[in-house]
Amino acid sequence: MKLTLKIWRQKNATDKGAIKTYTLDNVSEHMSFLEMMDVLNEQLITEGKEEPIAFDHDCREGICGMCSMHINGEPHGPDRGVTTCQLHMRKFNDGDTIYIEPFRAKGFPVVKDLVVDRSAFDRIQHAGGFISVPTSGNTQDANATPVPKADADKAFDAATCIGCGACVASCKNASAMLFVSAKVSQFSLLPQGKVEAKRRVLNMVEQMDKEGFGNCTNTGACSVECPKGISLENIARMNREYLKATISGE
Numbered sequence: 001m002k003l004t005l006k007i008w009r010q011k012n013a014t015d016k017g018a019i020k021t022y023t024l025d026n027v028s029e030h031m032s033f034l035e036m037m038d039v040l041n042e043q044l045i046t047e048g049k050e051e052p053i054a055f056d057h058d059c060r061e062g063i064c065g066m067c068s069m070h071i072n073g074e075p076h077g078p079d080r081g082v083t084t085c086q087l088h089m090r091k092f093n094d095g096d097t098i099y100i101e102p103f104r105a106k107g108f109p110v111v112k113d114l115v116v117d118r119s120a121f122d123r124i125q126h127a128g129g130f131i132s133v134p135t136s137g138n139t140q141d142a143n144a145t146p147v148p149k150a151d152a153d154k155a156f157d158a159a160t161c162i163g164c165g166a167c168v169a170s171c172k173n174a175s176a177m178l179f180v181s182a183k184v185s186q187f188s189l190l191p192q193g194k195v196e197a198k199r200r201v202l203n204m205v206e207q208m209d210k211e212g213f214g215n216c217t218n219t220g221a222c223s224v225e226c227p228k229g230i231s232l233e234n235i236a237r238m239n240r241e242y243l244k245a246t247i248s249g250e
């Protein structure tokens, strides 16, 4: 395939940034999207005229959440249920023009090119704190605390959130509620997480607001674009948890 790539270039956080156009020949349909970006970077290095394009990546197998970028206006591109590193060039056609931009949100300032600072998510998780139930050393057998299968499944589904930030990037309010609600839900559904449940939800929501993320207005784009299919049900659960914690005067 021959592709025209329109890519956001921005030297640093204060640079204004602009879209630049590149062409790439001989792109195999079997390449992953990031491999295609690697080939472009090798071309740029060989030409020696400009720096390679900075983009985040780590595991390249859909589990670390690092490969966050907007592809043709969608976080992680046109496919569903996959991260950018799992997106393959067979989803595109010969002659296509592809727009590649960083995630856009006040809470995710651009560091360079396609790299954004998502440490706001770390601070929200830190605000959630720890669980006091002992999980190592002289612990009781896991099966001694029965957990309904439906709750265990929902907690596990919530825990599959990889913190990529696509939910924020797809939301017109740059809301982080899908991410935060997944992190709240993965604990609040389990007996081990109920001890600190009220403090956790209040602190995480407070930090989320401090970081400049918007509120949820039930559009649902976050869940559609989420590579892990995190359900909107988690946002409803977080709102209930928050209300309970507020009313009980925590």
Ligand code: SF4
Pocket: 160, 161, 162, 163, 164, 165, 166, 167, 168, 178, 179, 182, 222, 225, 226, 227, 228, 229, 230
């Ligand atoms: S909820 Fe989905 S889109 Fe949002 S951070 Fe988690 S995995 Fe990414």
Ligand code: FES
Pocket: 056, 057, 058, 059, 060, 061, 062, 063, 064, 065, 066, 067, 083, 084, 085, 086
């Ligand atoms: S590089 Fe880890 S999820 Fe894509």
